[in-house]
Amino acid sequence: MSITTEPKANSSPQTTRVLVVDDDEISKEMLSHHLHQHHCMVVVAGSAEEAMVTLQTEGTESFDCLISDYYMPGKTGLDLLLWSKEIDATLAFIMITGAGEKQLVADSLRCGATDYLEKPIRRKDIGEALQRAVTETREQRRLAKNDTETIAIGSLHLGPSIKSLPARIEVCHRPCHGAGGDFFNSFRLPDGNMLVLAADVSGHDLRAAFVSAYFQGIVRGMIAKNTPIPEVFSYFNQLLVEEWCTEEGKPMTISLSVCAVLIDFHSRKIQVYNNGFPIPFQITPTGQSLPAGTDAEYPLGWFSETAHQHTEQEIIKDSHFYMWTDGLEDFACREVISPWALAAKLFLDRAHPTSKNLISDASDDIMVLRIELTPDSSATTRDDVFILNERLSGERLGDIDELHAFWHRSITFVLPSINENLLANLLLCVREGMINALKYGCRGSSSQTASLMVAYSPVSRGLRVVISDPGKGHNFDFEAHLELANEALVPEHRGLGMMKELADGMCLRRNGAEVELTFALNSCEVSTMKSL
Amino acid sequence: MKPLLGLENNRVKLAFPGDILSTNVETLREQIFSTLNSTQYTNLACDAFEFDFTKAQMIDSAGLNLVVSVLRQVKKKATRISALVASAHVGRILRFTRLDRQMEIIAFEQSVPA
Numbered sequence: 001m002s003i004t005t006e007p008k009a010n011s012s013p014q015t016t017r018v019l020v021v022d023d024d025e026i027s028k029e030m031l032s033h034h035l036h037q038h039h040c041m042v043v044v045a046g047s048a049e050e051a052m053v054t055l056q057t058e059g060t061e062s063f064d065c066l067i068s069d070y071y072m073p074g075k076t077g078l079d080l081l082l083w084s085k086e087i088d089a090t091l092a093f094i095m096i097t098g099a100g101e102k103q104l105v106a107d108s109l110r111c112g113a114t115d116y117l118e119k120p121i122r123r124k125d126i127g128e129a130l131q132r133a134v135t136e137t138r139e140q141r142r143l144a145k146n147d148t149e150t151i152a153i154g155s156l157h158l159g160p161s162i163k164s165l166p167a168r169i170e171v172c173h174r175p176c177h178g179a180g181g182d183f184f185n186s187f188r189l190p191d192g193n194m195l196v197l198a199a200d201v202s203g204h205d206l207r208a209a210f211v212s213a214y215f216q217g218i219v220r221g222m223i224a225k226n227t228p229i230p231e232v233f234s235y236f237n238q239l240l241v242e243e244w245c246t247e248e249g250k251p252m253t254i255s256l257s258v259c260a261v262l263i264d265f266h267s268r269k270i271q272v273y274n275n276g277f278p279i280p281f282q283i284t285p286t287g288q289s290l291p292a293g294t295d296a297e298y299p300l301g302w303f304s305e306t307a308h309q310h311t312e313q314e315i316i317k318d319s320h321f322y323m324w325t326d327g328l329e330d331f332a333c334r335e336v337i338s339p340w341a342l343a344a345k346l347f348l349d350r351a352h353p354t355s356k357n358l359i360s361d362a363s364d365d366i367m368v369l370r371i372e373l374t375p376d377s378s379a380t381t382r383d384d385v386f387i388l389n390e391r392l393s394g395e396r397l398g399d400i401d402e403l404h405a406f407w408h409r410s411i412t413f414v415l416p417s418i419n420e421n422l423l424a425n426l427l428l429c430v431r432e433g434m435i436n437a438l439k440y441g442c443r444g445s446s447s448q449t450a451s452l453m454v455a456y457s458p459v460s461r462g463l464r465v466v467i468s469d470p471g472k473g474h475n476f477d478f479e480a481h482l483e484l485a486n487e488a489l490v491p492e493h494r495g496l497g498m499m500k501e502l503a504d505g506m507c508l509r510r511n512g513a514e515v516e517l518t519f520a521l522n523s524c525e526v527s528t529m530k531s532l
Numbered sequence: 533m534k535p536l537l538g539l540e541n542n543r544v545k546l547a548f549p550g551d552i553l554s555t556n557v558e559t560l561r562e563q564i565f566s567t568l569n570s571t572q573y574t575n576l577a578c579d580a581f582e583f584d585f586t587k588a589q590m591i592d593s594a595g596l597n598l599v600v601s602v603l604r605q606v607k608k609k610a611t612r613i614s615a616l617v618a619s620a621h622v623g624r625i626l627r628f629t630r631l632d633r634q635m636e637i638i639a640f641e642q643s644v645p646a
Contacts, residue, residue: 047641108640110630163533173614257588291639400554400555401555421619421620421621421624424590424619424621425621425624426591427590428592428621431553431554431592432593435554435592443553482629485600485629486629486630486631487630489603489604489634490598490600491597491598491600491601491604492597492628493593494597495592495593498592498593498625498628501624501628502624504624518600
């Protein structure tokens, strides 16, 4: 049960109401005492679960700030943060952590916390954090009520016309708000090369829009003067952390996740500089996925010292480079589909207004970019979109039914009217192929991975599946075996034979360690039971 | 759900409760063969056997191997074997493995309400 305590005296005209969550009675009491000194009305809860009940019964809008300890029995402060952002993104959240727990701080900020406090908490620290948080809540609520006051900075492309750039860039951008959030930019460099920026600024108010536009201007100016990207990032981080303050002299508490991709057409190399942005990928025409990095460091604006992750890749002929913001991953996760499927759907439905309805209830901006790295490509696969592109370790063999359901959801999300017999044929082939790859190619081991790619071609109206494992393949003559098995009713080894029969085309490579299957979308559309 | 194996219209009927896949095939095998090997079945004076696949939308290679194993066993006794199939996909699986030469495949079409 939550308990409400009143401020001691001098209540301000607009009383600040704070929900404090901590399982430790002494800490809770101390914090409440400090908050009373700041004229707050305090409601306390002893666990994340209790806080959830309080927020549901009293309404999130009745609070101006939520302050929670990270470590609690049952659900953690991070669980509570994610839950609260799901039901009311405007309510500011302050996380309490132990001293020096940088990773917890990073996780909390990444998940939407406004600020953090380290134990032991001093009254002065609370005052500053509380003021920022309450201001943030009230500002976000004002904007939510009157979104038309803001301007559509988020959806503007502030660079030159995309058509004039040396590589084809396709962008799908579905902002949730009129300002701030995700943005991209692209520049043709003096040497003929190209720079693409994709970023996500925290917040959706005019301040975020200002930061977005300012950053793009700074990059353009500094790049024109041949400043290396790391220096540009470092300079902007300094602005965010040390120079820009509110009218009261407080830090802005605004952050920027950004990824810069420098495409060098002469040396056929890509340089990727990443600060807190989801890892981008180069994808080969056969679906091989080459992640540009492993850990993207922190966004700009979090800490005084900043480090970016730098990755260099060779450009592979006819490949594409994909970048997307965390809003895409979050929405795909919520819908239990592959992020590739969501990206594919967005690209395919660009011309149709219904695609906006598809993600109308997304809680964050969604942006995905696809860059054609070899503009002179004449590959027939250049317009293909990927529905699935994943690597699975051998130990996932036991999850095959769960994976099957995930593949089913992802494919029907992109192709909702796919013929059910074709879908059954396709899914069965994927299942058979992946069972073989995980069981024999990876030997069921957690250290071995198999890859699965399913691509759809809107030009040929066909689907292409590539399954690859690290094994040596086999010398099994499945076609001869199938003849024998069918005649003599041999109850084994029919998997490859089924795949060959159900697909419109099958090609084995590397002695069968890689299999490519093709399906024509129209091939099953007339099949009925009468054909039996 | 257990596969239903019973006597209906003077024929033994094996009704699969759903898809026949690698993840449920061993359970199904155990249940089916425990009945097929029982004296209750072996003493039954009935030479007709029907596979009911109407609830199966998908049969993978492990599932197909089970069907073949059951068929081999059933053929020792039954002379008239049929398979009731609702899904075109399942029908295709049985056809390409030439099981249509071993048993009569009957298309099951659900009645449409007027």
